[in-house]
Amino acid sequence: MVKVYIDLGHEGDVKGMDPGAVANGLKEANVVLEIGKYIKDMFAEYENVEIKFSRLGDKNFSLTQRTNEANAWGADLYLSIHINAGGGTGFESYIYPGAGSKTQAFQNAVHAKIISKKVFGKDRGKKQADFHVLRETKMDAMLTENGFIDNKTDAAILKDRKKLIEIAAGHVEGVAEFLGLKKKPDPKPISTPKPDGRMHYVQIGAFSDYDNAEKLAAKAKKAGFDVYIKSE
Ligand SMILES: [Zn+2]
Structure with a gap:
């Protein structure tokens, strides 16, 4: 040193x-x-x-x-x-x-x-x-x-x-x-995955009974997730 x-x-x-x-x-x-x-x-x-x-x-x-x-x-x-x-x-x-x-x-x-x-x-x-x-x-x-x-x-x-x-x-x-000082090595670059042109959805459940869907949505909201119910 x-x-x-x-x-x-x-x-x-x-x-x-x-x-x-x-x-x-x-x-x-x-x-x-x-x-x-x-x-x-x-x-x-x-x-x-x-x-x-x-x-x-x-x-x-x-x-x-x-x-x-x-x-x-x-x-x-x-x-x-x-x-x-x-x-x-x-x-x-x-x-x-x-x-x-x-x-x-x-x-x-x-x-x-x-x-x-x-x-x-x-x-x-x-x-x-x-x-x-x-x-x-x-x-x-x-x-x-x-x-x-x-x-x-x-x-x-x-x-x-x-x-x-x-x-x-x-x-x-x-x-x-x-x-003759040397610079510290650069921190490793964070690799960014390339987008593949498609959208990817995260789903945690699918129910035929709307009440069950609502119950799970409420649980997820409580856990801090943004939730919406999509009905088809
Ligand atoms: Zn001076």
Whole structure:
């Protein structure tokens, strides 16, 4: 079983919590939470993978608590999801400066899958930065910045449910490719018998005495069947 820790950036849309970047009627904490919920559903389709989220709601949770939790859990991968701000547009991803080739391969896989969804107008590139969650994690770790909340075009993307689903899919497919995850087998299809062009009646009795027919009909009705008496 492979363990993937998904860190949804910031805390929540509640007083006393860090909402992340705020602009254009959006709060970063809410947007990444919505992406995270789609990610949760999508990972359920894969076998031999266990997912843990830093939060799946509003929660006071510091960066140190996040990295401590992932380290203690023994995560194999750490994926932190954020929305950018500060003037710019497009998608970029980060790993720790000088991270090894395995972490680079992780970044390559996830970055490429997200770009392949063609949600963002610009690929800002694969970058490196000394972020807490990249530095303090013991496993391969990367962080995505999914568009700029303070850019009108990117904000419109982040308000579009279908595009958030695509962004989520990019993350999940990238992780799945990097780890070589396989989808669970499809449930067996239910076979539907072909109609043969005739009608088939269910009959439970035939009587020459009408009263006997009525008695049986009443019994069947009581048992919950729809009943009618057909006289010929
Ligand atoms: Zn952030």
